[in-house]
Amino acid sequence: MLRIAVPNKGSLSGPASEMLHEAGYLQRRDSKELVIVDPGNEVEFFYLRPRDIAIYVSSGRLDIGITGRDLLVDSGADAEEILPLGFARSTFRYATRPGTAGGVKDLGGMTIATSYEGIVAGHLAQEGIDATVVHLDGAVETAIELGVAQVIADVVETGTSLRNAGLEVIGDPIMHSEAVVIRRTGADTDTDQPKAQQFLRRLHGVLVARTYVMMDYDCRAEDLEQAVALTPGLESPTVSPLHNEGWVAVRAMVPAKEAQQIMDDLYAIGARAILTTAIHACRL
Numbered sequence: 001m002l003r004i005a006v007p008n009k010g011s012l013s014g015p016a017s018e019m020l021h022e023a024g025y026l027q028r029r030d031s032k033e034l035v036i037v038d039p040g041n042e043v044e045f046f047y048l049r050p051r052d053i054a055i056y057v058s059s060g061r062l063d064i065g066i067t068g069r070d071l072l073v074d075s076g077a078d079a080e081e082i083l084p085l086g087f088a089r090s091t092f093r094y095a096t097r098p099g100t101a102g103g104v105k106d107l108g109g110m111t112i113a114t115s116y117e118g119i120v121a122g123h124l125a126q127e128g129i130d131a132t133v134v135h136l137d138g139a140v141e142t143a144i145e146l147g148v149a150q151v152i153a154d155v156v157e158t159g160t161s162l163r164n165a166g167l168e169v170i171g172d173p174i175m176h177s178e179a180v181v182i183r184r185t186g187a188d189t190d191t192d193q194p195k196a197q198q199f200l201r202r203l204h205g206v207l208v209a210r211t212y213v214m215m216d217y218d219c220r221a222e223d224l225e226q227a228v229a230l231t232p233g234l235e236s237p238t239v240s241p242l243h244n245e246g247w248v249a250v251r252a253m254v255p256a257k258e259a260q261q262i263m264d265d266l267y268a269i270g271a272r273a274i275l276t277t278a279i280h281a282c283r284l
C-alpha cells in the first residue's frame with residue numbers, strides 16, 4: 001500500500017485534499033481523522049502538520065508527501081521535490097518598517113523574527129550576513145511593533161498582512177514557494193513503485209485539466225496552416241474533413257488563460273463555430 005502524507009491544517013490542507021479528490025482518491029470527511037485507507041486505490045493517507053511532512057517522508061516511513069517548497073527547504077530534511085502543484089503560491093521575504101534597512105546587506109547586526117529559521121539562517125550564511133534570528137510560531141508581523149525584532153522574514157502572498165502592519169519588503173524574495181509533491185531524496189518512485197507512478201500521473205492529469213481547455217473550430221482548408229499555428233495543441237491538433245467541401249474541423253488543447261485571445265485570432269482569420277470545453281481529467 002502506498003503511504004502518502006497530506007497537510008492536515010493551514011493554507012495547504014484544503015486545496016491538497018481537493019486535488020486528491022479530483023484525482024479520484026478517497027479523502028477524509030472529518031478534519032479530526034488522522035489516517036484513512038483508500039482500499040480501491042491501495043493508498044493510505046496520513047494527515048500531518050505541514051511542517052512535519054518532509055521529516056516523515058525523509059525517514060522513509062511514508063513514500064510521498066504534499067507540503068510547501070518553503071517548508072521542505074526550511075526543514076533541511078533529506079527529501080526532494082518531484083512535482084510542483086500550482087497552489088499555495090507565495091514568496092518568502094524580509095520586511096521591516098520604512099527607513100530601517102535599504103537592502104539585505106543592511107541586516108547585519110539586526111534581530112530577525114521568523115517561523116522559518118532554516119531558510120533565514122541559510123540565506124544569511126549565503127550572503128555572509130551576521131544577524132540574530134528569533135523563532136516565533138506565527139503572526140510574526142507583530143514582532144516589530146512589540147520590539148521583539150527589527151526585521152521579519154515571512155510568507156508574503158498579497159502583501160496585505162505587511163501593509164496592515166505598516167511594513168515594507170526589503171530586497172528580492174528569498175524564495176518562491178508553492179505546494180509540491182516530495183519523496184525521500186533519491187527514492188525510486190519511477191521504476192520501483194507502480195502505485196507512486198500512478199499517483200503522480202493522476203496529479204499531473206489534474207494539473208493539465210486545470211490549465212488547459214479543449215478548443216474546437218471549423219476553418220477553410222486553405223487557412224488551416226495559419227489556424228493550427230495558433231492552436232498547435234500539445235502534440236498535434238486533430239483535423240477532420242467536413243461535409244462542406246473545402247472546410248475542415250480542428251480540435252486542440254489550448255492554455256485556458258489564452259483561450260479568449262486565441263478565439264479572437266481564429267475568428268479574425270475566418271474560423272467559425274469556435275467552441276471551448278473544460279477538460280475534467282486526462283492522462284498525457
Ligand SMILES: Nc1ncnc2c1ncn2[C@@H]1O[C@H](COP(=O)(O)OP(=O)(O)OP(=O)(O)O)[C@@H](O)[C@H]1O
Nearest residue numbers: 009010011012050068070071088089090155157177
Ligand atoms: N497566505 C498564504 N498564501 C499562500 N500560501 C501560504 C499562505 N500562508 C501560508 N502559506 C503556505 O502554507 C504553508 C505553511 O502552512 P502552515 O499550515 O504552517 O501555515 P498557514 O497556512 O499559515 O496556516 P496556520 O498558520 O493557520 O497554521 C507554506 O508552504 C506557506 O508558503
Ligand SMILES: O=P(O)(O)OC[C@H]1O[C@H](OP(=O)(O)OP(=O)(O)O)[C@H](O)[C@@H]1O
Nearest residue numbers: 138139140155156157158159160161162
Ligand atoms: O501576503 P498575505 O496575503 O497577507 O499573506 C501572507 C500571510 O499569510 C500567512 O499568515 P497566516 O494568516 O497563516 O498566519 P500565521 O502568520 O499565524 O501563519 C503568512 O504567515 C503571512 O502572514
Ligand SMILES: [Mg+2]
Nearest residue numbers: 010011138139
Ligand atoms: Mg501561517
